[in-house]
Amino acid sequence: MPLVRVTNFSVSLDGFAAGAPQSLESPFGHAGQRLHEWMFATWADGAPTGVDAVFAARWDVGFGAEIMGANKFGPPGWQDDPEWRGWWGEDPPFHTPTYVLTHRPREPLEMEGGTTFHFLSTSPEQALAIAQEAAGDLDVRIGGGATTVRDFVAAGLVDHLHLVVVPIVLGHGTCLWDGLEGMEEGFHVESTSSPTGVVHLTFSRRPRA
Amino acid sequence: MPLVRVTNFSVSLDGFAAGAPQSLESPFGHAGQRLHEWMFATWADGAPTGVDAVFAARWDVGFGAEIMGANKFGPPGWQDDPEWRGWWGEDPPFHTPTYVLTHRPREPLEMEGGTTFHFLSTSPEQALAIAQEAAGDLDVRIGGGATTVRDFVAAGLVDHLHLVVVPIVLGHGTCLWDGLEGMEEGFHVESTSSPTGVVHLTFSRRPRA
Numbered sequence: 245m246p247l248v249r250v251t252n253f254s255v256s257l258d259g260f261a262a263g264a265p266q267s268l269e270s271p272f273g274h275a276g277q278r279l280h281e282w283m284f285a286t287w288a289d290g291a292p293t294g295v296d297a298v299f300a301a302r303w304d305v306g307f308g309a310e311i312m313g314a315n316k317f318g319p320p321g322w323q324d325d326p327e328w329r330g331w332w333g334e335d336p337p338f339h340t341p342t343y344v345l346t347h348r349p350r351e352p353l354e355m356e357g358g359t360t361f362h363f364l365s366t367s368p369e370q371a372l373a374i375a376q377e378a379a380g381d382l383d384v385r386i387g388g389g390a391t392t393v394r395d396f397v398a399a400g401l402v403d404h405l406h407l408v409v410v411p412i413v414l415g416h417g418t419c420l421w422d423g424l425e426g427m428e429e430g431f432h433v434e435s436t437s438s439p440t441g442v443v444h445l446t447f448s449r450r451p452r453a
Numbered sequence: 454m455p456l457v458r459v460t461n462f463s464v465s466l467d468g469f470a471a472g473a474p475q476s477l478e479s480p481f482g483h484a485g486q487r488l489h490e491w492m493f494a495t496w497a498d499g500a501p502t503g504v505d506a507v508f509a510a511r512w513d514v515g516f517g518a519e520i521m522g523a524n525k526f527g528p529p530g531w532q533d534d535p536e537w538r539g540w541w542g543e544d545p546p547f548h549t550p551t552y553v554l555t556h557r558p559r560e561p562l563e564m565e566g567g568t569t570f571h572f573l574s575t576s577p578e579q580a581l582a583i584a585q586e587a588a589g590d591l592d593v594r595i596g597g598g599a600t601t602v603r604d605f606v607a608a609g610l611v612d613h614l615h616l617v618v619v620p621i622v623l624g625h626g627t628c629l630w631d632g633l634e635g636m637e638e639g640f641h642v643e644s645t646s647s648p649t650g651v652v653h654l655t656f657s658r659r660p661r662a
Binding site for chain 2: 257409411413415416421423424426427433434435436437438442443
């Protein structure tokens with residue numbers, strides 16, 4: 245049965261998935277690239293093939309659709325720019341239908357490589373139903389940012405949640421954990437530390453009785 | 454040279470070292486014993502002798518004094534009870550001079566087993582100077598709670614910080630990370646996950662240039 249998954253979602257020790265303020269020049273605000281250095285390191289020639297690499301390599305395996313929040317698609321105000329086509333150039337790395345949650349939807353954007361951006365103003369449940377229909381037998385990825393992951397987890401919609409806790413303290417931003425008190429209930433939780441200092445934390449939903 | 458250390462300080466994924474409200478009946482509020490189960494488990498007959506056990510066993514090694522916040526010494530309002538002698542009975546586990554930071558100091562309390570509680574209304578720096586004088590060649594432990602650890606870390610006074618991140622989301626309480634943005638700078642940070650699901654996170658101050 246297809247799953248709803250979050251993979252390789254980096255957060256700081258204090259639970260922030262991006263810094264602030266976010267802008268065209270600084271998509272991750274004052275966090276810069278610090279939350280994702282561990283992943284970039286796995287892409288280098290001769291990089292270690294250990295736990296960071298195997299998790300990172302799973303990023304795009306098995307997905308038939310992605311759902312993302314408006315802040316992942318562009319900098320604040322992108323809705324006012326009819327030419328904005330996302331951060332990723334003409335061939336984005338999703339290669340599937342990709343649903344952008346925004347209160348100001350626009351016409352779909354068909355990119356190269358199989359990515360089509362669709363813009364939805366709807367609830368997590370309804371967006372997921374639409375994405376699952378498109379994904380067929382494959383899984384749906386909840387791609388972030390923190391608010392979107394939080395909303396889907398809070399609504400009980402996420403089956404597998406893979407966080408990467410990076411040992412930095414960002415101090416401000418949007419906290420993943422707000423409103424998620426007790427979310428560990430119903431999940432098998434496993435933590436695996438990497439020699440790079442990050443911790444891979446996986447929440448896997450236990451079979452429902 | 455003697456160090457200032459925090460050891461075996463448990464925090465939730467969202468950075469809380471205790472729940473709320475704290476009371477005589479519930480010293481850790483709604484967190485109950487969930488933050489410390491990993492440690493209690495190491496005390497059981499036949500317990501594993503792995504990473505949790507070795508960290509836990511270091512809790513009281515090498516210390517000549519402890520500093521704690523008022524909320525660690527007793528429930529809210531203990532200052533109004535002249536008979537209150539701490540949570541730990543007549544033979545507390547500290548076995549050293551133990552400095553309680555409170556705006557309402559009282560006369561020292563000499564307990565059995567080498568623990569004497571002293572009550573100080575002063576800054577972290579001054580409290581540390583007093584504790585270091587008492588500790589001599591031994592280290593000083595900053596014992597908690599979250600506010601006290603945070604204040605000493607923010608003041609740059611802590612050399613070694615050992616946190617135990619427990620994979621639960623508490624939702625509210627006092628957050629260890631508030632005001633500690635960038636605190637990882639100047640430390641070597643190492644994370645070690647345990648089969649029990651907790652993560653031992655050690656911040657070790659790099660030699661000052």
